[in-house]
Amino acid sequence: MAAGALGFGDTTEVAFMPAPELDQAPATWELDIVRRELRSRDRPVALGGRAFELLEILVLAAGELVTKQHLMARVWPGAIVEDNTLQVHISAIRKALGADRRLLQTASGRGYRLLGRWTVRRKDVTPVPQMPAASIRPAAGNLPSTASELIGRSDAIQHISVLLTAYRMVTLTGPGGIGKTSLALEVARQSGREFDDGAHVIEFATATDPALVPSTVARALGLTFGESQASAASVANAIGDRAMLLMLDNCEHLIDAAASMADEIIRLCPHVVILATSREMLRIAGECIYRVPPLSLPPEGMKERSEVLRHGAIRLFVARTRSSGFDFCAEGTDLGAVSAICRRLDGIPLAIEFAAARAATLGPELVLARLEDRFAHLTLGRRTALPRHQTLRAALDWSYDLLLAEEQCLLRHLAVFVGGFTLDAVVAVTRGRIGEGSTVAEILSTLVAKSLVSVEGIHEATRWHLLETLRAYALDKLRAAGEAREAAQRHAEHYRGLVERRPVEGGLEACGKEISNVRAALDWCFSDTGDAAMGVALAAAYAPVWLHLAVLPECREAIQRALERCGPAVDPRIRMRLHIALGFVLSYTAAPSERSIEDVLSEGLDIAESLGDIESQILALWGLSTLRMRDGDNRATKSLAERIQAAAKRSGKFADIAVGNRALGTALHYSGRHSAARLCLEPAAAMSATAARGDYEALLLTDVRIQSRAMLSRVLMLQGYADQARIQAKMSYEQALDANHRMSICFTLRHALCATYLTLRDMPAAEAAVAQLVDAAATFKFARWASQGRCLEAMLSIRRGDFVDGTAQLKTAIDANINGGRSYCYPEMLGALAEGLAGGGRCDEALATLAAAVEWSERNDETWYLPELFRLEGALAPHTTVAGARHAERTFLRAIRLSRRQGALLWELRAASSLALLRLSQERHAEAHRVLQPVFDRVTEGGNMIDVQYARALLSRLT
Template sequence: MAAFDRPLNLTTGVMELGRFRVDLGTRELRRDGVAIPVGSRAFDILAVLVSAGGRLVTKNELMSVVWPQTIVEENNIHVHLSALRKILGPDRNLVLTVPGRGYQLCVQKTDVALTSWMGGSMRDANQLPSNIALVGRETAVQRILAMLESSRLITLVGAGGIGKTRLSLEVARRTEEDSVEPAYFVDLSGVTTREGMLDAIMKGCGRPTGGAGVPEKGVACALSDLRGLLFIDNAEHLIAHVAEIVDALLAANNHVRVVVTSRERLRISPEHTFKVDPLETPPAYTSQVDIRGHSAVRLFLQRANAMQLTVGADGQQLQLVGEICRRLDGIPLAIELAAARVAALGLDGARHCLDDRMAFLTGGYRTARPRHQSLRATFDWSHALLDHTERTLFRRTAVFDGLFTLEALGVVAYDATLSLSSAIAGIDALVAKSLLNVQFEGPRALYWLYESTRAYALQKLRDEGEVETITMRHEHHAVRLPRRAGADQLNPEPGSVRRSSPTAGHHALNWSAAQYGDIALR
């Protein structure tokens, strides 16, 4: 027989279930304030479910409490449950049957006594993690807070290391400061299974866990009285399961709001998406005053000077900082890792080491998650979530320097191992998972990679032994470009994120040749 998570106490506690009030001390059930006769066994069953606080109760648990030291048939449970549901009338679905597992109460509201039994006040149940002061995110924070006024579900989407967790923590902190309702924070980074995810959400909300086999609907019912803002962090590796529980929770609870951080969106109907962009980086040859005004530079200087360094004291140093931040695409994690290396290498040394950034950018905060200890670990996490087709397409995009079209990708990537249809699905997935960026020139989609993403993809291309084959395809395409019609010339409007030209392919090939000297350019 499975054991209860907490010792049952059927003599105290009061619970309100919509129109009903259950008093375990007086063994009384009231509807709209009027006492209703209930059979002894039916009330015992109700008392067990109430005392479980929304946790799933197995058949054996129920029988051991209601019929102690007595052997009875399972049909006895069905008879008394039927009588109880008849009393509940239109609210009969408050008592759920989970086929093959047991029974569960769809909790609506608990009083102080029962809440105390369940583990303390909700606000005290989940203290928000400590957060480092944000740099350059005030506009994003304000936009998300404004979205929460009309949206019940917001997913913060962005590449690994871009600062989704810190941004969500700041939103949670502001919410708690400005509201009487609490914020709950659930970190899924160390969770690997559906059951672990459901348990983490219950624990994060200060509720007893339901054990293995509890359906999403059961957990949603157990949290249907939750008030406030629920933050679910690092959802990408459990994205389908997170989508199911969030969808069920929002259907069961009209008062809770949910913020999810993920490298891809949940794709459920109530969802609104907020794309977390990199920090602002200065264009080349920006003035000293203007360089300091860019958020990526401010973050770099803050982290470097925290080690009692004097970085950015003159214009030459600021130009180096600006270049480093540009090459790191304004990604906060990469900027922090690079700033930490300045103490040993200096600015010029740090800049040169970016050519081997996967080996260079290590040594994150000791308290950070393992995948945030180095830039390579961050990309390894994302890469592990790709399927075979997505991995193939991802590494083959690495030969492009700057913008490229779907047609150009087709010339380079499609072969007997990667069909057009699977490649199109793969492109959609890479964009959705924040590994491939897209912008539009009129009706045409143009794609590009962050420089660090491209460096990682090139390493994967080398690991698979495809460098020579793919670079030769790309060189052939790049050589043909000047002879093609103007439709192949990529001329984004001024201010676009990336620029490209007919010679962009040769830059990619030269970069690859520098990295892997065994490739001969033709």
């Protein structure tokens, strides 16, 4: 029914009667179509114009489904409207219905229906009387003209404009200087055109008496009341049915009076929409909150100039420096300093304007250097601004002075936290100053409501944080109150206890969130006024977390600083943990010339043995075995792995045994004992993800389960199980990705995928895996995996037939590896180098390279690749000696015997094929068949593998 079809004084109501299908009878609702008013038991409920129109359509549909397309066509005829705009208004209707929100149901992807029985009736009403003492001076609005472009707020303007069509009360909240007033004014300018009586701003900034709020509103609207005193009700009645947008600006210091005024207007003035700005919500019925965000900031590391300049904070900085007569862009100044300034100022427009004014005279670099004392330097506000907006300190003083004493106390103490905090941490720091946790939580919620503290999560994962500028201000207040040292002490005590008590499962991730707080605590502990002993204990406890996060340089620096502060009274367990952790970090970060790694780990091992700490012994032994493996000394590696396994058996813990199996299984594989290696690796690879000890995986920089599977794929490949090897290699890599474990990602790429595909000569898959390794090593900044990637790239070039360049690249990469103290898979790389030399016609050099590889393998007990080295030597022999064929046959037979002894069916098939080809060339067909057929018959997997296809084709020729 159209409202315009009714005569003056008639009201059409659509009244809700409880539907029998509902479990509980909700309150009676009335929709007054003429007055455009939704009422619950005769009390008006705030609802925006567009939302009202949507509700009217749904009510008149009498419970039938109304499609989204129909709703949008009726309410926004001819306009292109996005789904989220409709959803905003639907949310507003549900909010208005309150406890009866279930009446409005969604048909997923189709539309909406309104439940219940609604009846249409007509009745006569008397119009709302106007206050006779008041007169209204006609006005189209009193908004000030715009002085400058509002930068970086286009999305916010659009979103708030939509909210104003869905809700009758929208409040913009946010900390001081975030730009609430500027944003609200621009929204009012654009949205005010839709109201017959325009948009009006009511400025409360200079008002100090709550009782004067109604008269302030009346004066702004041109209302006069003669001798009578204006009240909220009288002002609302005087406004009556006028259609206007009211902007109530700066409500926070008069919050109760402003809320009462807004509530009366919403209740008595059906065609008024209110847009308010306040540092906290007004808390009236139907209010919609929009938290004004900081201006957008470029992420750290962004270099592309055009991309940086797209962000609102940077654009504002540039515009304000230009308005001051300094165009730093034209002068080619690096935007890095500007980006850093804006990030340090949290994207707060007021602070950025102050910084830009300073940069116009000092330059961005000098402003950035002085931001530690931002309140002394960021003072050049606009002369026409409110006093509290003329300096950064004044802007924050305004908010701070409005707080109660206990709120001020809590805000000061929050300054000790860096990068977020939990309620438990706040309670620990403020113990004895405010109250128990419930009291602290209540005050903290108040600070959130007043836009001084931000919330990061919900429920048990809730964290809060202060904007950096607010934190700097609160820290000044904390020092001025003489509370800084006590707060810092309690802050450090809390995080030491938190890290030491961390649970095995999920504890590393939880403590990783506190890395900024731990940094701050350590800085204080090791300062002149701090507690060094606490810092030593905290560094030792946090070492596994640093390693888990792969923050190696920071971990190294912190542990070395802690060891320097270790006195004779320090608990030997703490000293032991520091030495073991430092040994691991040094093994990944130290230069080859630093020979102290073994000494550091050995000292940690000695303490662990004296204390009978088996788990720490295992860790120290693992670190020492990693050093020996890096040096290519597999004989020493195997000896240390046997000690690890023995200690693990004494422990009896499954996780310890898995570490021992992983260590020994790897050493056995490299020494060519593949069956024994498989027996060790299979149970370690099969253990559940939760069985591994978090501390182990953090300190070892490895996931034992995943890396055991990666090594198992190599063993299976050499044993001739090509299909199973591929499956295990892919599975290990996917598990590493799922766990987001950086070291394991690189490990599985190198030792599982790359090794498997290169050895099986699957060139497309090998090229893809090597590219992934190179990319991951660069992303994670792992030097050793980057050097391995360069070796593999060169090996690929050689396999593709690019012998000259590939050989040169591989020789350079091998030399870099050796000079860097890394000899991983050295015989395999020398074998590839020999292939490249031979392909380039340098057969004598190739044989010499193979001889060096054989000597290395036998000396260091790294014999897993030795059969292939013998085969390569045999393939070269006919080209280098007179008796080459006889030497080749002997060498091929040697490769076959060694492969059989090792259980390496892949190497045996390859060597047997080479020998069969040689005998075929000598017309010894029967002998060739006898050597190849039995080996080929034992191959049960990998029918598409190149080696299998080659052997099959050769046998066809022989038969």
